[in-house]
Amino acid sequence: xxxxxxxxxxxxxxxxxxxxxxxxxxxxxxxxxxxxxxxxxxxxxxxxxxxxxxxxxxxxxxxxxxxxxxxxxxxxxxxxxxxxxxxxxxxxxxxxxxxxxxxxxxxxxxxxxxxxxxxxxxxxxxxxxxxxxxxxxxxxxxxxxxxxxxxxxxxxxxxxxxxxxxxxxxxxxxxxxxxxxxxxxxxxxxxxxxxxxxxxxxxxxxxxxxxxxxxxxxxxxxxxxxxxxxxxxxxxxxxxxxxxxxxxxxxxxxxxxxxxxxxxxxxxxxxxxxxxxxxxxxxxxxxxxxxxxxxxxxxxxxxxxxxxxxxxxxxxxxxxxxxxxxxxxxxxxxxxxxxxxx
Amino acid sequence: xxxxxxxxxxxxxxxxxxxxxxxxxxxxxxxxxxxxxxxxxxxxxxxxxxxxxxxxxxxxxxxxxxxxxxxxxxxxxxxxxxxxxxxxxxxxxxxxxxxxxxxxxxxxxxxxxxxxxxxxxxxxxxxxxxxxxxxxxxxxxxxxxxxxxxxxxxxxxxxxxxxxxxxxxxxxxxxxxxxxxxxxxxxxxxxxxxxxxxxxxxxxxxxxxxxxxxxxxxxxxxxxxxxxxxxxxxxxxxxxxxxxxxxxxxxxxxxxxxxxxxxxxxxxxxxxxxxxxxxxxxxxxxxxxxxxxxxxxxxxxxxxxxxxxxxxxxxxxxxxxxxxxxxxxxxxxxxxxxxxxx
DNA sequence: TTGTACGCGTTATCAT
DNA sequence: ATGATAACGCGTACAA
Numbered sequence: 001x002x003x004x005x006x007x008x009x010x011x012x013x014x015x016x017x018x019x020x021x022x023x024x025x026x027x028x029x030x031x032x033x034x035x036x037x038x039x040x041x042x043x044x045x046x047x048x049x050x051x052x053x054x055x056x057x058x059x060x061x062x063x064x065x066x067x068x069x070x071x072x073x074x075x076x077x078x079x080x081x082x083x084x085x086x087x088x089x090x091x092x093x094x095x096x097x098x099x100x101x102x103x104x105x106x107x108x109x110x111x112x113x114x115x116x117x118x119x120x121x122x123x124x125x126x127x128x129x130x131x132x133x134x135x136x137x138x139x140x141x142x143x144x145x146x147x148x149x150x151x152x153x154x155x156x157x158x159x160x161x162x163x164x165x166x167x168x169x170x171x172x173x174x175x176x177x178x179x180x181x182x183x184x185x186x187x188x189x190x191x192x193x194x195x196x197x198x199x200x201x202x203x204x205x206x207x208x209x210x211x212x213x214x215x216x217x218x219x220x221x222x223x224x225x226x227x228x229x230x231x232x233x234x235x236x237x238x239x240x241x242x243x244x245x246x247x248x249x250x251x252x253x254x255x256x257x258x259x260x261x262x263x264x265x266x267x268x269x270x271x272x273x274x275x276x277x278x279x280x281x282x283x284x285x286x287x288x289x290x291x292x293x294x295x296x297x298x299x300x301x302x303x304x305x306x307x308x309x310x311x312x313x314x315x316x317x318x319x320x321x322x323x324x325x326x327x328x329x330x331x332x333x334x335x336x337x338x339x340x341x342x
Numbered sequence: 343x344x345x346x347x348x349x350x351x352x353x354x355x356x357x358x359x360x361x362x363x364x365x366x367x368x369x370x371x372x373x374x375x376x377x378x379x380x381x382x383x384x385x386x387x388x389x390x391x392x393x394x395x396x397x398x399x400x401x402x403x404x405x406x407x408x409x410x411x412x413x414x415x416x417x418x419x420x421x422x423x424x425x426x427x428x429x430x431x432x433x434x435x436x437x438x439x440x441x442x443x444x445x446x447x448x449x450x451x452x453x454x455x456x457x458x459x460x461x462x463x464x465x466x467x468x469x470x471x472x473x474x475x476x477x478x479x480x481x482x483x484x485x486x487x488x489x490x491x492x493x494x495x496x497x498x499x500x501x502x503x504x505x506x507x508x509x510x511x512x513x514x515x516x517x518x519x520x521x522x523x524x525x526x527x528x529x530x531x532x533x534x535x536x537x538x539x540x541x542x543x544x545x546x547x548x549x550x551x552x553x554x555x556x557x558x559x560x561x562x563x564x565x566x567x568x569x570x571x572x573x574x575x576x577x578x579x580x581x582x583x584x585x586x587x588x589x590x591x592x593x594x595x596x597x598x599x600x601x602x603x604x605x606x607x608x609x610x611x612x613x614x615x616x617x618x619x620x621x622x623x624x625x626x627x628x629x630x631x632x633x634x635x636x637x638x639x640x641x642x643x644x645x646x647x648x649x650x651x652x653x654x655x656x657x658x659x660x661x662x663x664x665x666x667x668x669x670x671x672x673x674x675x676x677x678x679x680x681x682x683x684x
Numbered sequence: 685t686t687g688t689a690c691g692c693g694t695t696a697t698c699a700t
Numbered sequence: 701a702t703g704a705t706a707a708c709g710c711g712t713a714c715a716a
């Protein structure tokens with residue numbers, strides 16, 4: 001027992017009457033070990049309440065027991081859901097989570113990230129969209145020897161490195177629901193160009209309209225950048241059309257809230273005069289009036305699964321590899337969709 | 343240069359033709375050092391791109407360069423704002439942020455936290471409300487020798503360990519604003535019992551009414567637990583009163599959104615039939631219809647300041663100690679408050 | 685002002 | 701199957 005209070009591997013070794021290395025073997029589940037020795041050591045470990053010092057392990061292994069969350073996602077709820085899912089997976093393990101936001105579009109971003117990863121010697125990182133769509137980042141992790149798992153709206157990588165939602169299918173289904181309600185003039189508030197999620201969702205929308213034989217004039221698509229304000233502006237353009245759409249699909253809830261505002265400003269009743277459908281099912285969807293019908297993707301489960309992949313893949317044959325790579329989204333029906341006005 | 347790729351202190355020492363210790367002195371800004379030696383060593387450091395290995399430092403110093411964020415706050419936006427503020431302070435320093443949610447009311451919470459702090463040897467922790475109100479947690483940090491700064495809605499600790507907002511004054515001011523608009527029957531959706539913030543806000547509300555000579559019947563206070571649903575329910579109780587209040591102050595925005603819902607469900611127009619005032623200025627406040635007037639507290643600035651206190655207080659005479667301990671909130675006027683109906 | 689020798693707590697090498 | 705000894709990279713007495 002040192003002055004710090006915590007027992008060390010030396011204390012265990014001395015009391016158990018074995019060498020440090022043997023204790024180390026017990027800790028690291030080495031297969032070649034006398035069963036009796038193992039029992040004896042484990043007994044001492046339990047009695048002492050010994051826990052290996054992470055700092056010393058990190059130094060010796062040249063690898064920290066930290067999982068990084070690298071993100072440039074502006075949506076608080078999304079980020080926090082991911083953190084929740086990760087922490088769920090990390091609970092009762094030796095791993096901790098460190099959060100690393102990166103500046104989107106910064107020219108030194110990649111270099112900064114490299115320094116961070118090299119310095120901290122992370123065990124692995126979870127990449128959130130949209131930065132997870134950047135192949136250079138994945139390659140960087142590979143080069144440095146840092147495990148990684150990407151989250152995204154399509155399979156951009158192999159199953160061991162990817163956890164994806166089926167955004168395209170989900171939006172196609174949601175749009176079909178709108179069509180089934182009788183809508184023919186359906187506007188789209190699209191996500192920003194260059195985002196894979198925006199592309200996938202837009203494609204799903206276009207596919208649904210195409211399958212139903214509904215024309216999609218360019219004017220019925222207004223691009224936003226996933227923020228409330230951009231949704232407000234985009235909806236303005238759509239609602240000032242003549243004739244105006246009877247329904248609008250918004251590629252996320254924030255922008256959908258903007259659409260609700262734009263409708264309210266014009267004295268339009270939702271859903272009587274205008275149906276609105278969002279994407280993400282963030283809390284705001286349920287908390288605005290009227291409650292927003294939207295598409296929910298299992299973000300926390302995905303993050304949990306991603307984290308398990310990360311730490312599970314530590315040794316081959318571990319649990320992590322069994323984690324699913326594709327997750328299904330579901331349509332949440334609330335009060336913002338109805339049949340079009342007669 | 344080792345096989346790992348990164349240069350070590352030994353490389354620097356060898357190339358500069360000095361001993362490790364001298365390099366160490368340069369790194370740690372030791373005052374007793376020949377100016378020329380320092381220049382030479384710094385030159386080599388720059389040329390090599392040497393950065394000290396955090397793991398080795400952590401082992402030698404028995405202290406990690408990690409700042410923990412300990413929280414049991416359910417509001418995503420609040421937590422993320424704090425993270426943002428912290429990371430701003432930690433940017434361009436050697437510190438990283440690790441996030442540690444704790445289960446509220448778990449009987450083993452304190453013990454878990456102790457293990458976490460002892461194991462990880464954090465440099466310091468930032469305590470978010472409501473767990474920051476728990477004195478036992480602060481004492482635990484003290485005992486373990488882990489720096490801490492608490493965030494809260496009142497000064498619960500000395501300036502070196504506290505960053506507080508003036509919730510009571512802020513709510514008193516906000517309520518006076520309601521009164522100035524002509525309201526006399528003002529309802530309160532209070533926060534949960536046992537939360538300091540709920541207590542402070544309620545007190546401010548009561549003070550304002552008392553100063554104005556307005557009676558506050560017990561029925562005009564409905565308690566919620568800071569969630570949307572609880573706000574919806576509480577507002578229901580208030581709005582079914584006869585006569586019903588012409589204005590409602592809600593102790594946070596989430597619950598205020600619930601009040602808006604309750605009003606909409608009863609066909610009440612906001613703000614014509616009912617004025618609503620929230621607290622926090624989370625994004626939902628600006629994104630619901632009508633835009634919610636609310637009280638904004640500078641959460642990210644507070645967190646930033648708290649983090650600076652943490653890392654600045656490292657050596658006496660450092661910047662951290664100059665950081666303010668009290669932060670002012672401001673009333674944000676949007677569209678949810680008007681004069682009462684005639 | 686600078687250097688030597690050792691400690692921090694663990695894992696890895698190579699014996700036995 | 702187990703142990704002595706050397707890394708890992710940095711800080712600190714203590715000496716010079």
